Amino acid sequence: MRPLFERARENLRNRRVLAVMAGKGGVGKSVIAAFLAIVKKAPLIDLDLFGMAAPKLFGVAGRLHEVGKEGIEPIEVGGVKIFSVGGIVGDRYVVLPGASQGGVVEALLAFAKLGNAREVVIDMPPGMGEELLSLHRITDFAPIVVTTPSAASYKVVKHLVDYLLELGKRPVAVVMNMAYVRCNGAVIYPFGRGNEVKKLADTHRIPLIEVPIDPQLEEYIGQIYRYRGPVYEVVQRFSLESNYAAF
C-alpha cells in the first residue's frame, strides 16, 4: 500500500479539480491557470515539475515552502495559495526519470494544505506523460484545454482531447489563447482564425473561449496578480457567466 497515494486521493476528495492542460508547450496554460486561480480565489498547484512557471509568474521563484505537522504550507501571494516543486527545490532545475515523476506528483498532492477550498486549479505540464496519468489515478479532474489558433498547436491538442474523451472526461472548455490582438482599432489574427480549433470544440460541444494577445502582459510577469487587462477580463467573464458555470 502507498500511503501518499491514498492521502493524495483523500486530500482532493470533495473538491472540484480544474486541470489546465495542453498537449503542447508555450500556449499559455500557466497564465490561464494563474488567472483562473485568481478569479476563483482557489489554490494553484503547479504540476509542471520541470517548468515551474507558477512561482515565476507570481514572483516567488526560489521561495521555499514551510512544512508543518499537517503538510506543506502554501506560498501565498496576491491572494493565491501556490504549491510547487519549485517551493521544495528552490531556484534550480529539476530533472527526473519518468518513474520518479509519479511519486513527486503524489507527494505534492498528498501534503498540500488546501484548507477548506472547494475548488483547486492545477497547472499541468505540456504533453501527456506521467503527471497526467498520476492525476487521473488520484482524482476525477475537470480538464480545461488550452491551445493557440495555429495548426501546429491544434494537431497536438486534438490528440489530447481525443484521449480525454476516451477517458470519459469531456473538457469543460477549450481556451484558444493568443487568438487575436487589437491594434489601432483593428483586430488582427496573427496565428489565423483557428477554424480547426473552433470545429473541434463545436464537434464535441465544448465551450470555446477566445483569449486575446496583450503585449502589456509581459510587464506583469513576476506580479501577475496585479494584471487586470483583457486576458484577465476574458477569463473572469467566462468564469462568472452562468453558461460556463462548469469553467
Add this chain to the structure above:
Amino acid sequence: MHEWSLALSIVQSLDKWAFQQGVEVRRVAVSVPSVSQLDVEILKEAFDMLKQDSRLAKATLEVKVRTPRYKCRSCGHEFGQEEVDAQIKALMQSYGEEYPLHLIPELAPTFIRCPKCGSHDIEAELSIKIEEVETI
C-alpha cells in the same frame, strides 16, 4: 516536522482500509528510504498520537529504513548509498532544515549524480511503502 504529516498519511490510509475490511490493525511495518532522513522516533511518536480513536488504536509501528541501490540508466553503473553519501551530506548542508529529499525522496535524481559518469539519469526505489499489516 514532516514526520507528522507522513504519520497522518499512514494512519488515514490504513484506517480507511481497516474499516472497509472490518478489521482492526495490530502491527504496521513501513519502509522508508534512507535518503529521506526521517526521524524514526518522531514518526513513531506522531503515529502513537494520531492513531487514537481509529482502527489502529492498538497498533504498533515498525519502521524499516531502506538503503537504496541505484542504477545509472546512462552508463549502467550500479552503486550503493555509500557512493553518494558525500553528495547527500552536501545537499543537507546546503538546504538545512528545508532538505528537499526529507519531504519528497523521489526527487533524488535531481540532486544525485552517478559517481562514475556524472549523469542524473539514475533509478532507485525511493517511495514510502506500507510493507506489512497485521490485523485483529
